[in-house]
Amino acid sequence: MPLEAPLASATERAAELNTRYRNHSAVDVLRHALSDPQVGRAALVSSFGAESVVLLHLLSTLDRTVPVIFLDTEMLFAETKTYQKELAEHLGLDVRVAGPDRAKLMEHDPDALLHRRDPDACCAMRKSEPLEHALSGFDAWVTGRKRVQGGARANLEFFEADGKDRIKINPLAHFSLEDIQDYITNNRLPRHPLVARGFASVGCAPCTTKTKPGEDPRAGRWRGQDKTECGIHFENGKLVRTGVETIL
Ligand code: SF4
Numbered sequence: 626m627p628l629e630a631p632l633a634s635a636t637e638r639a640a641e642l643n644t645r646y647r648n649h650s651a652v653d654v655l656r657h658a659l660s661d662p663q664v665g666r667a668a669l670v671s672s673f674g675a676e677s678v679v680l681l682h683l684l685s686t687l688d689r690t691v692p693v694i695f696l697d698t699e700m701l702f703a704e705t706k707t708y709q710k711e712l713a714e715h716l717g718l719d720v721r722v723a724g725p726d727r728a729k730l731m732e733h734d735p736d737a738l739l740h741r742r743d744p745d746a747c748c749a750m751r752k753s754e755p756l757e758h759a760l761s762g763f764d765a766w767v768t769g770r771k772r773v774q775g776g777a778r779a780n781l782e783f784f785e786a787d788g789k790d791r792i793k794i795n796p797l798a799h800f801s802l803e804d805i806q807d808y809i810t811n812n813r814l815p816r817h818p819l820v821a822r823g824f825a826s827v828g829c830a831p832c833t834t835k836t837k838p839g840e841d842p843r844a845g846r847w848r849g850q851d852k853t854e855c856g857i858h859f860e861n862g863k864l865v866r867t868g869v870e871t872i873l
Contacts, residue, residue: 635786638663642784642792654783655767655796656687664784664792665764668692668721670756673709674827676805678814680769680797685716694759694766697724698751700740700829704818712815723759725751740831744847751829765792771800774843 633641642663646654658664669684671677671693684691695709713720729750733739739747760766772781781798800808809816819827823835826843836844 635788635790635792639782639784639786639792643782646783649783651796651798651800652683652687655683655794658765658767658784658794658796659688659691664794666762667765667767667794668694668760668763669767670694670696670760671769672696672828673705673712673817675817675820675825676809677769678712678816679800679805679808680767681712681716681718682808682812682814683796684767685718689717690719691767693718693720694756695720695722696752696756696759697722698829699724699730700737700751700831702819702827702830702833705827708815708817715815721759723755725755729754740829744832744850760791763791765794767794767796769797770795771797771805773801775841776843 642658642661646657649657659667669680669691671681673681673695681693684693693713695713697706709720712718733750734747739750766787770778770781772779781795783795783798785793785795787793797805808814817824817827824833825836825840826846827833828846832847
């Protein structure tokens, strides 16, 4: 829904929305968020990863006209790209593919090995920048992040400020790992094919490994590195940590 009048800052809007929807369910949060004037025009951003189907299905039951942004880093598993196409068709979603700037790839990552030399720079170029570009024109975006994922997500609220003007909506903030699995099973939804092969979380192919039973689901992402998120971007040609992670 377009914004009707200039609104307060994203921080103030998020605080008010959290107060209003504090005790709502995931589906009610998403339903109201998609029509609340305090939220504005929203897109959903999805990696079409291991658990993405839950949020995508939820959206498909509420409003299939909401754009779904899929970030193709050009380093994804072939299985993810196939799953993305099949799932989008299955759920009838309006998917828009975003990707890195080709000239920048040629300049900074001609051998496609930047992820080994400088994974933060690689994430900035292949994820953060294209995502920011794809979100221009939107007042809010929907993510599938959950408190149970820990780290920076442990205190996640349904709504949070993303910079000065944009809001992030996290309808699944209070979902447990069991809730996710139950939702997929009860709605007979197709799972990412790599889940059955031991990948509890699926990102770019060079930076994702299988997880062992009992391990944190995100333990396979950037294994052996301090890195856990992609909250990095370029400012005046320099890498800057945003302190706000992307979801991918
Ligand atoms: Fe590059 Fe790895 Fe980040 Fe993907 S996850 S953008 S390959 S560093």
